[in-house]
Amino acid sequence: MKSSVLTSPPSSKLSPSAAKLRLLKKLRCTLRYEKRAWESGALLVAGVDEVGRGSLFGPVVAAAVILDRGYRVRGLRDSKLLPAERREVLAERIREHAVAWAVAAVDAARIDQINIYQASRVAMREAVSRLVPAADHLLVDAVCLDCEVPQVPIIHGDALSASIAAASILAKVERDRMMCEWDVVFPAYGLASHKGYSTPKHLAALREHGPTPLHRQSFAPVWQNPVPQEAFGFMLEQDEALEHSAAG
Numbered sequence: 001m002k003s004s005v006l007t008s009p010p011s012s013k014l015s016p017s018a019a020k021l022r023l024l025k026k027l028r029c030t031l032r033y034e035k036r037a038w039e040s041g042a043l044l045v046a047g048v049d050e051v052g053r054g055s056l057f058g059p060v061v062a063a064a065v066i067l068d069r070g071y072r073v074r075g076l077r078d079s080k081l082l083p084a085e086r087r088e089v090l091a092e093r094i095r096e097h098a099v100a101w102a103v104a105a106v107d108a109a110r111i112d113q114i115n116i117y118q119a120s121r122v123a124m125r126e127a128v129s130r131l132v133p134a135a136d137h138l139l140v141d142a143v144c145l146d147c148e149v150p151q152v153p154i155i156h157g158d159a160l161s162a163s164i165a166a167a168s169i170l171a172k173v174e175r176d177r178m179m180c181e182w183d184v185v186f187p188a189y190g191l192a193s194h195k196g197y198s199t200p201k202h203l204a205a206l207r208e209h210g211p212t213p214l215h216r217q218s219f220a221p222v223w224q225n226p227v228p229q230e231a232f233g234f235m236l237e238q239d240e241a242l243e244h245s246a247a248g
Helices: 016-026 032-039 084-097 108-114 116-129 162-185 200-209 233-247
Strands: 045-051 060-066 100-106 137-141 151-154
Touching: 032 045, 032 137, 032 151, 032 162, 045 116, 045 162, 060 116, 060 162, 084 162, 100 116, 100 162, 108 116, 137 162
Parallel strands: 045 137, 137 151
Antiparallel strands: 045 060, 060 100
């Protein structure tokens, strides 16, 4: 008798982004890193994170948050894992109850000049510098910042540290607000829906219309679609008028 061998169907391979999201969902966001810092003598521990690093449009936005030890904001986790409505609710609670919080952004032109990694670090450092009172210890998502404040970089920090998660939420809410405002200026690109990321709709708009002045020209999907974009034509006309009046 011929024996048959049962084989399991091949499992579909996850994309890198899907695999990362699956990992992040398994991680627990707690105060253990903050408690270590407090036990070492730190009083004002700030979580620091950025959003928009992979976007093709607009700024990278960073936030820094010093949580109040006596008030726990429940439900904090990586902003990517939260629906927009929940992020808005949590952002309001964070702003209301945090000891200090601050947001900073680096625009697309600067990103093209110094690269997105350095721009992210600049935005995070700027957010930290705006905290009042100032932080005496930093928990940073994955990178080290050029500042003298003691700091601990934490890989997947926005999914592990409550303070970093709070910063991630504030940065995400602020950047989403910016994208919705720019969507009115550039309605053909669908910025309110995809926030500038490489969705099929956004790439199709780039192929049809080319990049706007606020797209990141150093990103391949942008410079590969160099169709002139005339949405800011009125600004060029104003510049020309000013030049003529100055010359006269």
